Amino acid sequence: MRLASSPVRSLVGAAIGTLLALSSMSARADFQSDITVKLIAPGGVQGDPTPIGVSQVVTTANLATGIVSPLFGGSGDVSNYLADNEHVFFSGDSIRVRSYSGTDAFTTGYVGLGGEHARYEFDDLSIAGKTITGFTVYAFDNFLTSGYSGLASPLASDLVNLIDPHTVSLDLDNILFNDRGTGSSFAHADFRIDLITQDSGGNGGGNSAPEPATLALLAIAALGARAARRHA
The missing domain is CATH 1.10.287 (Helix Hairpins)
Structure with a gap:
């Protein structure tokens, strides 16, 4: 024509x-409400079996900053457990976690119990007009999609679970870090969880209004x- x-x-x-x-x-869509970050370790930490179950809210005003360790001025029930340089923050529609080894065995030191993993849970996830249906996860340094990974095992995708459309978890007790040649105290991995969404129904009949595009x-x-x- x-x-x-x-x-x-x-x-x-x-x-x-x-x-x-x-x-x-x-x-790219952004989170539209406060997010609750939970740290759960039913078996406590190595050397102390006291169960851990704490939570901390990241407000929409602080999503890009998120939860950081006391070294960087963070404070709160979850922040108090983080090692130096560890942090949790949110960017666009992704969750980003930097986790460091907490033991000489290149593990986090958090302990599961009775088949229940030690884990982070990210709750109250909400993106305007969207329903979270899945995720893609990467474990490359600096939250990139390729490059060097500080994760030795298991696969990054085996650590993440979509519990429901508003909650995602990241298992901690079965992380094994790579030895970077500088000792276990410097072993760490960056986890980037990109959320997959679909349009939410908006008229009660299961069909949403057409998008601008x-x-x-x-x-x-x-x-x-x-x-x-x-x-x-």
Whole structure:
């Protein structure tokens, strides 16, 4: 199909530009509410079997900063357990955790019990207009998607669980860190959990309203059909 009319071409070009802009805007969503971070270790830590069950809220104003160790000014029930340089924060629609070895055996030192893992739980996860359906997880330094990993075993995907559409967990007791050649106290791994979402239903019938990018596509189709009729 050839569009001979320059006004039509201009309209189509504008619609395509709108589509690209809207697609870029919708490519990344942010958390829209406070997030509760829980640290659970039913078997305590190595050398102290006292169960751990603490939680701390990361407010929307502090999502990018998150929970950091006392070395960096953090304070709170979860922060008090973090080693120097450890932190938990949230970026866009991803959860990011830096965890350090807490023992000479290159493990975190947190202990599970009775088939229940020691773990972080990230609760009250909420992204506007979206339902969390899954995740992709990486364990590369500096939260990248490739490169060097401080995780020796198991696979990063084996450590993460989607408990429900608002809760994700990261197991801690079965992490084995790589030896970086500088001793166990420097062994660490970065975990990046990118959440997978789908549009939430918005009209009670299971179908959501069209997204802006979809509307832009419909506009392009309508303009093309109109031009075709005029120049047939």
